[in-house]
Ligand SMILES: NC(=O)C1=CN([C@@H]2O[C@H](COP(=O)(O)OP(=O)(O)OC[C@H]3O[C@@H](n4cnc5c(N)ncnc54)[C@H](OP(=O)(O)O)[C@@H]3O)[C@@H](O)[C@H]2O)C=CC1
């Protein structure tokens with residue numbers, strides 16, 4: 001591991017602590033998580049889309065949008081498999097795994113899809129402008145490439161996320177009526 005920020009170092013330290021605690025464990029790394037709950041990129045976009053006529057969105061960072069509901073499904077399936085009789089004899093079920101939505105994009109590509117789906121629910125659509133990371137300075141550096149290889153989880157558990165656009169559509173279908181109610 002080679003963390004590029006304090007945040008990344010804290011994630012690496014968390015993983016090391018799990019491994020040092022010994023015993024059977026599964027660490028699941030993810031990225032670009034969104035959900036109808038809490039604060040996340042999808043909700044930020046829908047809010048800003050109502051407030052501003054145009055948004056500049058970073059188009060040179062790559063990743064795989066991941067639904068929190070899909071993570072929950074994957075973790076439950078892993079836990080059920082791990083607690084089956086004889087699972088302890090299968091080394092492949094333990095260790096470090098990756099899980100993200102299937103397929104990659106940029107934040108700009110993600111935003112375009114959010115608004116393409118939201119438009120179908122009558123949500124306002126702002127102008128979207130692709131920008132570089134250097135045009136959106138933040139105190140903490142973000143990775144240029146957050147795309148994770150999820151093949152180990154697929155091989156060990158047969159678990160694979162749906163294509164990211166499918167899961168996003170489900171989230172937007174839940175969120176848009178709430179947003180439109182707030183503005184009514
Ligand atoms: N968002 C993402 O894309 C990714 C997130 N992660 C990791 O997943 C985890 C969750 O991230 P995310 O959902 O974005 O974060 P949020 O900040 O949205 O949620 C954090 C949650 O942890 C709870 N919490 C914070 N401190 C404590 C505490 N001391 N005791 C009990 N609960 C606490 C908060 O409770 P409350 O709401 O009451 O404050 C909140 O529900 C983090 O470890 C993050 O680093 C990993 C990869 C990607």
Ligand SMILES: Cc1cn([C@H]2C[C@H](O)[C@@H](COP(=O)(O)OP(=O)(O)O[C@H]3O[C@@H](C)C(=O)[C@@H](O)[C@H]3O)O2)c(=O)[nH]c1=O
Nearest residue numbers: 030031032033040041044055056057058107136142146
């Ligand atoms: C609001 C806004 C964001 N952005 C970009 C900047 C940033 O790179 C990107 C996402 O911004 P956010 O602040 O939502 O998220 P950010 O903290 O960069 O996202 C991360 O969260 C942590 C916890 C992770 O682990 C990551 O995998 C990832 O999901 O969107 C724009 O380009 N224009 C905008 O108007």
